[in-house]
Amino acid sequence: MATEPARPSLAVWKFASCDGCQLTLLDCGDALLTLAARLHIAAFPEASSMIEPGPYDVSLVEGSITTEEDAARIRDIRARSTLLVAIGACATAGGIQALRDLADVDEFRAQVYPHPEYVRSLATATPISAHVPVDLELHGCPIDRGQLVEVLGALLAGRKPDLPVHSVCAQCKARGTPCLPVVAGVPCLGPVTRAGCGALCPAYGRGCFGCFGPVERPNTRALVALLRHQGMSPADIGRVFRTYTATTAQFRAAAEEGARS
Amino acid sequence: MFQLPDLDGLFAALHADGYRIVGPTVSAGAIVLAELDRPAHLPYGVRVETAPGHYRLRPGPARQAFTHTAGPQAWKEFLQPSPERLWRGTRDDEGFRVDAAEEPPRPTALLGVRPCDLRALGILDGVLGDGERYARRRAASLVIAVDCTEPGEACFCVSAGGGPAARSGFDIGLVERPDGGYLARAATDRGTDLLARLAAPEASDVEVTTARKAVDEAAARMGRRLPEVDLRDLLTRHRTDDTYWSAIAERCLACANCTMVCPTCFCARVTDVTDLTGEHAERWQRADSCFDPDFSYVHGGPVRSSTGARYRQWISHKFATWHDQFGGSGCVGCGRCVVWCPVGIDITAELHALAQRDRS
Numbered sequence: 001m002a003t004e005p006a007r008p009s010l011a012v013w014k015f016a017s018c019d020g021c022q023l024t025l026l027d028c029g030d031a032l033l034t035l036a037a038r039l040h041i042a043a044f045p046e047a048s049s050m051i052e053p054g055p056y057d058v059s060l061v062e063g064s065i066t067t068e069e070d071a072a073r074i075r076d077i078r079a080r081s082t083l084l085v086a087i088g089a090c091a092t093a094g095g096i097q098a099l100r101d102l103a104d105v106d107e108f109r110a111q112v113y114p115h116p117e118y119v120r121s122l123a124t125a126t127p128i129s130a131h132v133p134v135d136l137e138l139h140g141c142p143i144d145r146g147q148l149v150e151v152l153g154a155l156l157a158g159r160k161p162d163l164p165v166h167s168v169c170a171q172c173k174a175r176g177t178p179c180l181p182v183v184a185g186v187p188c189l190g191p192v193t194r195a196g197c198g199a200l201c202p203a204y205g206r207g208c209f210g211c212f213g214p215v216e217r218p219n220t221r222a223l224v225a226l227l228r229h230q231g232m233s234p235a236d237i238g239r240v241f242r243t244y245t246a247t248t249a250q251f252r253a254a255a256e257e258g259a260r261s
Numbered sequence: 262m263f264q265l266p267d268l269d270g271l272f273a274a275l276h277a278d279g280y281r282i283v284g285p286t287v288s289a290g291a292i293v294l295a296e297l298d299r300p301a302h303l304p305y306g307v308r309v310e311t312a313p314g315h316y317r318l319r320p321g322p323a324r325q326a327f328t329h330t331a332g333p334q335a336w337k338e339f340l341q342p343s344p345e346r347l348w349r350g351t352r353d354d355e356g357f358r359v360d361a362a363e364e365p366p367r368p369t370a371l372l373g374v375r376p377c378d379l380r381a382l383g384i385l386d387g388v389l390g391d392g393e394r395y396a397r398r399r400a401a402s403l404v405i406a407v408d409c410t411e412p413g414e415a416c417f418c419v420s421a422g423g424g425p426a427a428r429s430g431f432d433i434g435l436v437e438r439p440d441g442g443y444l445a446r447a448a449t450d451r452g453t454d455l456l457a458r459l460a461a462p463e464a465s466d467v468e469v470t471t472a473r474k475a476v477d478e479a480a481a482r483m484g485r486r487l488p489e490v491d492l493r494d495l496l497t498r499h500r501t502d503d504t505y506w507s508a509i510a511e512r513c514l515a516c517a518n519c520t521m522v523c524p525t526c527f528c529a530r531v532t533d534v535t536d537l538t539g540e541h542a543e544r545w546q547r548a549d550s551c552f553d554p555d556f557s558y559v560h561g562g563p564v565r566s567s568t569g570a571r572y573r574q575w576i577s578h579k580f581a582t583w584h585d586q587f588g589g590s591g592c593v594g595c596g597r598c599v600v601w602c603p604v605g606i607d608i609t610a611e612l613h614a615l616a617q618r619d620r621s
């Protein structure tokens with residue numbers, strides 16, 4: 001053991017989320033064995049109760065920040081991590097739970113819980129980058145396994161990960177899926193959504209619903225015009241942008257624009 | 262010209278010679294290009310309805326398989342496939358061993374190449390022909406063209422300098438008749454050999470004249486046309502007309518669909534990847550687009566940062582700078598970019614608008 005080069009240490013953390021993104025790591029099949037051999041998994045509460053105190057070379061962080069305690073915890077994790085990678089729609093954009101940002105939390109808390117006073121949470125669900133500096137973001141709900149392996153492989157090799165910045169359209173073309181809006185008038189968020197999933201939904205005949213979040217500079221105004229032309233109601237256009245990444249500046253603006261008739 | 266009652270004999274002869282046959286077939290609501298086992302897989306009885314941003318399959322003449330235009334794919338996908346691994350490397354005692362071995366290309370018959378796409382193949386040959394992989398695939402390809410008797414709503418090959426009859430660049434040329442028969446002509450030795458083996462009867466003069474007439478008449482039924490001005494000059498003079506380009510950018514999604522379906526767009530990017538073990542590296546080539554935010558990225562940022570600048574690059578390259586670079590226009594008038602633009606931006610309409618603006 002003494003002659004073996006030190007393996008980089010990896011930690012995996014969860015905040016407000018469904019666990020699907022960290023499960024993607026456990027779902028890596030043979031790649032997981034290679035990863036376990038090349039990385040030292042120092043903390044991964046979902047997989048093992050043994051948690052080393054760090055510091056960690058890389059922390060993968062899933063989930064959004066919804067409580068004061070979590071806001072403090074992410075600062076602590078940041079302080080103990082050399083690289084911090086936010087994984088998934090929750091960690092990069094707030095996730096589904098960020099819909100609370102657009103509503104009155106006190107009101108629905110009172111509707112749902114017999115004793116709302118026992119629930120202590122923030123009025124917002126915010127991405128990790130709203131609290132601490134983030135080195136890399138992996139998008140998606142859940143993240144794509146291939147992208148996760150690519151990022152970890154790049155970190156191990158000391159190179160830049162190969163992550164696309166274009167929209168889902170390129171991936172539909174790559175897998176030979178004829179454009180759904182063109183062949184069937186199906187509403188699709190693909191042209192404004194970041195690639196990464198491999199254009200999964202359109203391959204099964206349904207429009208992209210934008211779970212990887214907006215490309216950097218989407219022309220959502222042009223897409224809203226197309227959705228209207230396809231017969232979507234203003235209410236539905238507002239809703240279609242308010243899902244996994246509703247509070248990103250781009251989709252928030254698109255929802256507002258779309259909801260205006 | 263020979264008479265073929267159907268394509269059964271041709272399929273059998275091609276398969277006997279070891280060709281895989283790639284041609285049009287219906288899949289996922291469109292007519293795509295795929296490997297075909299038998300003529301029944303061709304889109305008999307299907308035509309397409311096209312408009313900007315609109316493509317629908319409709320019932321067509323039952324005995325004809327080539328009454329469609331502007332499909333979502335172009336033949337480039339078989340000559341410059343994407344993604345493609347260029348080499349792989351393995352770490353060894355001396356450092357690094359590179360293995361660039363490539364499967365020899367499968368002999369492939371490209372069946373149903375329209376005259377616009379034939380010209381596109383000629384353009385690709387000029388651009389990519391020096392590439393060894395491309396050249397090997399091209400040499401392994403047999404081109405079976407089908408003249409156009411049913412141009413589409415988005416077609417403008419005539420004003421792009423072509424026409425509905427295949428002139429050169431094919432091995433066998435077919436004209437499809439309404440009764441499902443074909444007139445076939447050979448233009449190369451390979452084509453002549455194949456047709457000779459089919460022992461097909463010569464077509465009569467009347468049959469030839471009738472078929473030619475149907476093709477000639479198609480020329481008058483183009484759905485679109487380009488403005489009759491010097492496009493190269495027009496675009497060059499409007500290079501810096503920013504209000505014009507930013508107005509298009511309001512409608513353009515910068516989704517790159519136009520470049521991906523265009524039969525002459527050839528841009529590719531090359532990326533090196535390593536695997537988790539750190540023992541293997543690979544170099545991959547993938548189709549790229551001038552609409553991709555990374556396409557013109559140099560240190561510090563992209564050269565063309567706005568969508569307007571990207572649209573200008575696409576239309577100016579096709580109709581203006583392509584002349585300087587490759588000695589002709591980059592557009593063959595196939596209409597694909599018009600049909601497959603999700604928001605229906607019509608490249609011919611944009612050129613008409615620019616010409617109009619220029620006049621006033």
Ligand code: SF4
Binds near residue numbers: 593
């Ligand atoms: S620019 Fe448009 S019409 Fe011209 S060859 Fe390309 S896809 Fe076809």
Ligand code: SF4
Binds near residue numbers: 520
């Ligand atoms: S012109 Fe149409 S197809 Fe091309 S990038 Fe713009 S929106 Fe996409």
